Amino acid sequence: MSIRAKLTISFVAVIVLVALIMGVYQAQLLDQLFKRIASRQMVLLAERVEPLVKSLDVPVTDAKALRRFLSGLASISESRVLLTDDRGTVIADTAEGANSLVGQNVPVRLISKAIQGTGLDRFDFPMIGPDAVGVAVPWWTGERVTGVMIIVRSLKQISSTANREVVASLIRAGILASGVTLVVGLVLSRSITNPLKKMAGVARAISRGEFSQHIEADSADELGELASAMNVMSQEISRLVEGLTEEKNKLRRVMEERQKMLSDISHDLRTPVTSIKGFAEALTDVINTEDDRRRAIGIIRDEAERLSRLVEDLFFLVRLESGELPFPMSRSDLAKVVRDTVARMEPVARERQVVISVDTPTSPVAATICEDRLVEALCNLIDNAAKYSPPGGEVQVSLSVSDGNAHISVSDQGPGIPPEDLPHIFERFYRGDKSRSGRKPGAGLGLSIARFIVEKHGGTLDVESRVGHGSTFTITLPLEKS
Ligand SMILES: Nc1ncnc2c1ncn2[C@@H]1O[C@H](COP(=O)(O)OP(=O)(O)OP(=O)(O)O)[C@@H](O)[C@H]1O
Ligand SMILES: [Mg+2]
Known part of the structure; x- marks a missing residue:
């Protein structure tokens, strides 16, 4: 997989992950916030209703008046409303049929403040449902608390509606962010991979021995640094190769010169040696007259002298060039x-x-x-x-x-x-x-x-x-x- 694809996928993956984590946290936070707001609203409602109950002065025994009041309140506040007597036994419930709690007991400790007429009780009400919250309001008959009115709401519905909206908007935001990241990622990764591709091309050219190629190193970042380092490297290699080629040629010239010198020396040595050998043999075998003998000896002496001068000159030159001669x-x-x-x-x-x-x-x-x-x-x-x-x-x-x-x-x-x-x-x-x-x-x-x-x-x-x-x-x- 190319670096470009890897980078882009990484960008998008990171964004999706971040959106997911933030979504989960935010959903939890909003859930708690919505529940707090809803139960606060219920308390406010109860605080308003309490003086109303007191001023109406409806006796718990007047079942008809009670039902009218409770259902009116339930429909205005979109809640369920119950009424217990002063010992917590439910005597009226706006929910009817199988759901109705009439006759059952609400634990007195939950509604103790309301029974004593000292304030409101707010409590979780699992008898109604897992997310149900109840607010207990004292039911005054004259100066006496004769019962407790409980306004109940399920917070589950409120928070799940809110959560659905939050999740939906988070998904929308996530998709949008991923799209933007994809585009930005592609552009950004191209700005990284394009110079890299160029450098790879130049590196291949260098390996083919083409050192003339130059990478534009105009950006001031690490890629620019890498590009200029590669340019320097290419120049250095080119210089090195040039030096090596020159050395190689020099070496070849020296070798050729050596070769030529050796063949020259052997040639120059062979001529007088052959001549000396020939005349020496003639002296022993064929030369009879004194004149010829003298002539042959003269030639042998001349050739020997030539040989000795040649060897001396050679010796002198070799010692001179090797720096041996002072x-x-x-x-x-x-x-x-x-x-x-x-x-x-x-x-x-x-x-x-x-x-x-x-x-x-x-x-x-x-x-x-x-x-x-x-x-x-x-x-x-x-x-x-x-x-x-x-x-x-x-x-x-x-x-x-x-x-x-x-x-x-x-x-x-x-x-x-x-x-x-x-x-x-x-x-x-x-x-x-x-x-x-x-x-x-x-x-x-x-x-x-x-x-x-x-x-x-x-x-x-x-x-x-x-x-x-x-x-x-x-x-x-x-x-x-x-
Ligand atoms: N003054 C000169 N006039 C004409 N040719 C010359 C003269 N000096 C040198 N040369 C030529 O240059 C060649 C090389 O000279 P160099 O002195 O190196 O060698 P050489 O005289 O032949 O031998 P060596 O000096 O080793 O005895 C000679 O062979 C000759 O052809
Ligand atoms: Mg000479």
């Missing part, structure tokens, strides 16, 4: 660091028949850096520039300061980097087109190491390159004000 920062003169690095790289350049020129400010450029690591990054850039420059080429290394930043750039006159390679050259193991870079040795780790180090310093490593016009790599480092 990164002690200290105040240094960047100009000196650049000049020293260039000097250190000169033999490498010379071996490749490349000239390096350096241009730094003459005054010191103070910066907080990890010198060993920054030198490593700069070496990688100079190494690339020298490696990819044609023999006789020139590599320019310069340091300048502007806008609170130091810019270290390494330019070469090499082949340049094709636009499609540019977004990837900083990725681990990424090597440009082999046909273009020829058989230049390398694992594709130098730039990713350099970028990691520079970013650790809060700086950036950028590249500008045009095919056929050389490349310029620029390290930008923030110099804090001192």
